[in-house]
Amino acid sequence: MIRTLAAILALSCSALPAHAAPGDTAEAKRLLMDSVGIASVKGRGQTPALARFYRDWLVKAGFNAADIQIDELAGTANFHMVWRAAKAKARPMALTGHLDVVEANPADWERPPFTAIAEQGYIFGRGVQDNKFDVAVLIATLAQLKASGFKPRRDIHLFLSGDEETDGIASAAQAKQAKAFDIEFMLNSDGGGGGLDADGKPYFYRLQAAEKSYADFQMTITDPGGHSSTPTGSNAIARIGLVAARIAGHRWKAEVNDITRASLAEAARQRSDALGQAMARFAANPADADAIAVLRANPGTIGQIGTTCVPTMINGGHAPNALPQRVTLTVNCRIFPGTSIAAVQTELARIAEDPGVTFATGVDWPVTPASPLRPDVTAAVQAAVSARAPGLNATPGMDAGATDSVFWRALGIPSYGVSGLFMRQADSFAHGLNERVPESAIAPALRHWDIILRRLAG
Numbered sequence: 001m002i003r004t005l006a007a008i009l010a011l012s013c014s015a016l017p018a019h020a021a022p023g024d025t026a027e028a029k030r031l032l033m034d035s036v037g038i039a040s041v042k043g044r045g046q047t048p049a050l051a052r053f054y055r056d057w058l059v060k061a062g063f064n065a066a067d068i069q070i071d072e073l074a075g076t077a078n079f080h081m082v083w084r085a086a087k088a089k090a091r092p093m094a095l096t097g098h099l100d101v102v103e104a105n106p107a108d109w110e111r112p113p114f115t116a117i118a119e120q121g122y123i124f125g126r127g128v129q130d131n132k133f134d135v136a137v138l139i140a141t142l143a144q145l146k147a148s149g150f151k152p153r154r155d156i157h158l159f160l161s162g163d164e165e166t167d168g169i170a171s172a173a174q175a176k177q178a179k180a181f182d183i184e185f186m187l188n189s190d191g192g193g194g195g196l197d198a199d200g201k202p203y204f205y206r207l208q209a210a211e212k213s214y215a216d217f218q219m220t221i222t223d224p225g226g227h228s229s230t231p232t233g234s235n236a237i238a239r240i241g242l243v244a245a246r247i248a249g250h251r252w253k254a255e256v257n258d259i260t261r262a263s264l265a266e267a268a269r270q271r272s273d274a275l276g277q278a279m280a281r282f283a284a285n286p287a288d289a290d291a292i293a294v295l296r297a298n299p300g301t302i303g304q305i306g307t308t309c310v311p312t313m314i315n316g317g318h319a320p321n322a323l324p325q326r327v328t329l330t331v332n333c334r335i336f337p338g339t340s341i342a343a344v345q346t347e348l349a350r351i352a353e354d355p356g357v358t359f360a361t362g363v364d365w366p367v368t369p370a371s372p373l374r375p376d377v378t379a380a381v382q383a384a385v386s387a388r389a390p391g392l393n394a395t396p397g398m399d400a401g402a403t404d405s406v407f408w409r410a411l412g413i414p415s416y417g418v419s420g421l422f423m424r425q426a427d428s429f430a431h432g433l434n435e436r437v438p439e440s441a442i443a444p445a446l447r448h449w450d451i452i453l454r455r456l457a458g
């Protein structure tokens with residue numbers, strides 16, 4: 001009986017102007033709460049059930065079962081639906097999110113993590129914020145658009161991946177699948193989003209258009225070793241210590257793209273201190289050495305102006321009375337868009353100044369470029385943000401990584417994180433204990449996606 005209320009509303013909606021606020025908050029809330037009850041943690045075998053739950057819901061809402069595909073792979077499932085335009089006037093667009101959630105141990109939670117509980121104005125449960133909120137709202141928006149008689153002028157694809165939170169094997173496969181559909185651009189519900197201040201007033205909105213890529217390098221030095229009473233000139237621990245110090249002290253070149261330039265300029269407008277002035281000067285002139293020095297000295301901005309690499313773990317030696325035969329240093333890097341992992345490894349080898357260092361890395365990600373700021377997408381998102389909070393700018397931003405968008409951008413599909421969720425920082429427990437969303441976030445998020453879809457596909 002999920003559709004009963006929607007069917008009643010559909011009758012009244014058809015008499016409303018095109019930009020009337022969507023009304024069916026109760027239905028989106030039900031969809032969200034029911035979805036939390038399916039523990040779609042990779043490895044638990046329930047992700048395909050969540051995909052089928054969404055499929056059945058969409059079919060009841062009038063979508064064609066033949067246009068929905070569920071692929072079981074990599075121990076999880078991917079979901080895909082296409083809403084076809086009768087006569088397409090533009091290339092297809094994609095909406096994305098993920099089915100899976102981070103594991104949760106019930107013993108640590110105050111409430112059972114895989115039962116949605118509405119309490120004190122919030123809905124609690126694992127995944128209720130990341131990413132089931134926006135997925136439920138997206139699906140409810142598509143259903144409400146269909147019920148209102150909306151006819152897309154381009155194909156709208158909905159892709160939900162099965163392992164965004166873990167190894168991304170299904171996510172990467174889904175991006176390849178999307179590429180074959182000639183997607184013009186992608187809107188990721190699992191990125192970007194808004195912030196509320198302590199009084200619940202919106203004060204920022206971030207349109208995520210770039211992400212750094214992530215890499216761990218194991219840098220190893222081996223040595224014949226020997227008795228600790230007869231030291232040699234080449235002690236592996238001493239050598240790796242020097243390598244670690246050189247990497248920690250290295251300043252990677254300052255870089256900028258359209259997204260970081262815009263986000264630093266906007267952040268600068270909101271503050272008048274030395275940091276704000278450095279942000280403004282760097283946005284105007286990315287070669288300004290004084291500005292670079294200030295931004296590098298600040299942990300909140302150093303990652304916005306280039307690649308960073310830091311030693312994070314060290315493991316070596318085998319006995320207190322033996323010269324070490326093997327020492328491994330782990331170096332974690334957050335790589336600026338447009339740079340390959342191989343190029344970073346070459347640079348690390350140069351910085352190390354020790355030709356005896358060998359490298360291993362578990363990942364081999366492609367170069368992930370920033371997405372160009374498309375005027376149609378930025379205008380649609382700005383319209384949605386303005387409807388929520390008049391006068392508030394949708395500011396482009398770069399994240400430290402990584403959502404599914406990295407796989408799409410690597411294939412040349414411009415991708416934008418445009419979540420409809422506005423939250424207070426104090427309410428955000430994604431990946432943590434007692435994850436929750438305010439119930440009051442549902443209605444504005446429905447309106448957010450309604451405006452964006454009408455603008456870009458209407």
Ligand SMILES: [Zn+2]
Nearest residue numbers: 130131164190
């Ligand atoms: Zn997520």
